[in-house]
């Protein structure tokens with residue numbers, strides 16, 4: 001089985017189409033989406049439709065939850081809040097219904113998908129340090145790997161079963177990781193629509209369960225075109241500018 005993983009699309013249809021094209025070119029049996037289909041970008045309804053057309057396994061992100069009223073936006077910074085309010089006016093009732101039905105996690109037997117962490121996923125905590133990764137590993141039960149998003153940083157946490165330490169591997173510029181027996185993994189494929197690891201190219205991943213490889217890809221797309229549409233939509237400048245820096 002070859003899974004194509006696309007997370008934190010954040011209403012950026014141009015980036016989404018670029019990663020779908022790249023992954024389909026490599027051969028994908030099923031798409032997984034660890035959440036945040038909407039928020040920040042100019043194409044919320046279009047991204048929902050495109051993700052639905054892939055018949056992907058999708059979980060609920062904090063922005064998805066905020067847009068459909070399941071999460072209080074007082075938790076959000078002012079720019080994220082403004083984007084949530086903007087998004088609410090641009091999606092259909094059907095879109096809202098679809099978002100509100102998304103599960104917090106998706107159990108694929110050997111693998112699991114969640115937006116933030118397996119430790120209190122309803123609170124959307126970040127896995128961005130060894131201690132937050134440890135809390136997630138502690139909830140991994142029989143799952144060998146957990147696919148996450150949320151931080152918009154392409155990286156992997158590795159724990160050898162029984163060991164005390166956890167390793168952290170950056171995949172900021174792409175690369176392939178070979179998964180090994182006796183180890184557990186938290187695999188963050190980064191963000192399609194708003195990377196924050198200093199690389200502005202859209203991030204996605206291909207996970208091959210026969211080869212046991214996790215291949216992180218960075219895909220260029222027309223950032224200026226998306227920024228132009230965000231300006232037309234009167235979205236906050238901060239959200240527009242950060243796309244070209246990937247921060």
Ligand code: ZN
Pocket residue numbers: 008010036061063150151152
């Ligand atoms: Zn996000």
